[in-house]
Amino acid sequence: MDYYGTLGVSKDATDQEIKRAYRKLAREHHPDVNPDESAQKRFQEISAAYEVLSDPEKRRIVDLGGDPLAAAGGGAGAGGFGGAGFGGLGDVFEAFFGGGGGAGTRGPRGRVQPGADSLLRTRLTLDECARGVTKSVTVDTAILCDSCTGSGTHGNSKPVRCETCGGAGEVQSVQRSFLGQVMTSRPCPTCRGVGETIPDPCHKCGGDGRVRARREITVKIPAGVGNGMRIRLAAQGEVGPGGGPAGDLYVEVQEQQHDIFVRDGDDLHCTIRVPMVDAALGTSVSLETILDGSIDITVDAGTQPGSVSVIRGHGMPKLRSGARGDLHAHLEVVVPTKLDHKQTKLLDEYRTVSERDRVEVVSKSSQHSSGLFSRLRDAFNVR
Incomplete structure (x- = not known):
């Protein structure tokens, strides 16, 4: 499924652009608004696309050529209006009221999240491309905090349940609409959807479980590489929030022009x-x-x-x-x-x-x- 095409946005669209496109299409194709028989199927496709592109990890899988819903046995319209993992009708009512919605909830997201992939470019001479070369490259990235080893806490302190949302990861409110009273939900502003807070965060990373640092990485580049080719270094990208598993590092070759050849x-x-x-x-x-x-x-x-x-x-x-x-x-x-x-x-x-x-x-x-x-x-x- 072409998730970007379904919402009519480009691959470099921002989160806000994706949300605006979803809201506009959801208003047009919601079955309660559009009686056309094809509206429900179209609405399910729109909802599934928004579910994927609004989730950073699922969107990353799409950008790398995968399909997170196919891997989970889902697809366009899986799970009715909500779609797989939609948490009831939350995203449906968000299209109408600007927040999440419905009686169902997503539940708190995990504090530990996978890290993002990184891209680094390195310049090679034609001789280096022909012979292959082992190069040392410098990358600014997120690494595991060595003070808290990713927990985000200071000393022996532990995360506690968020007092604002009670551990749900989101807060709810009631709004009136043409459909009657509707319960809407949005991520908790205190815990940012995690459901927990850290009373005594790590003094070094501020509770994130990771810190920014500059790393020296050795890259073995094989003979025969060409301009624009990428070498993948597994688990050498950014460490995720909460000390989550690191993403991959891609080193892109930029071949310099030769004087003769x-x-x-x-x-x-x-x-x-x-x-x-x-x-x-x-x-x-x-x-x-x-x-x-x-x-x-x-x-x-x-x-x-x-x-x-x-x-x-x-x-x-x-x-x-x-x-x-x-x-x-x-x-x-x-x-x-x-x-x-x-x-x-x-x-x-x-x-x-x-x-x-x-x-x-x-x-x-x-x-x-x-x-x-x-x-x-x-x-x-x-x-």
Whole structure:
């Protein structure tokens, strides 16, 4: 189910935007307001979407590609109007009255909550991407409070039941509406929905069970990674409230441009400038590669502008594979713009002995015939 699409909001929508969208749609499709037969099903889908996106942990599961309701055996409309875990009609009446509602209640949420995932970006050279590298990265994150070890309490003190809500985690009030008197509920402002308060909180974390800190983490990056790829480090993200289990840390690769090579997937491309005479007669060029040291690139006699020499298996390593991509050497034939007396004389001699070479307009069918540099090579070989 597309939870964001059901509410008509984007994936980066704020909690307030999600709540506004839910209230608007709930008013339109509530069965007591809309007699259409499809209204109940649509209302259940809207309620299920709001249940997921209003819960930080369930929303995180959706953003990572999962479906928290499917995992729990639910789905759009599961559990009637309330939906799975809706706590009666609380969220239904919230759409009309701005708070929770109905006789049922959600109950207090746990003090211990899972931590959020973290994202860190690191810059790598093309050489590091090709060889793999172990890097030390610095991340600002939430770690377990070492003073209270996550309990949030100071010394031997213990959490006590909230006096405001009596441990329910929410407070209720009665409002009048066109449906009659309606009991509405909202999270307790004293305990923030937990149902407990800490009379003597930890002096270091203030009762949260975690503190902000800067950590040094070692990341092993495999050979063959590319720009935008992410390495997942399980349980290296933020520790949750109340000392809850840590989320994951994702390290995203930002590949820097290389001075010589351009990467295209697992292949590498480079440009080699070849003088006109070398293109005509043929030569060999030494090229310093990333992984294979110096290799010789053969420039065949008669090489034409735009020719590409492909060296198999000299590209980037394929991720988690022993294979490698190819190296493409693009040959750019350089025609001199200034000639000295001797060079001019030699080219005049070439023009004299090569009567076939004249400026002409050719048809498409003849464009694939032997080129200028092939005939230049033949002329010099005759001499």
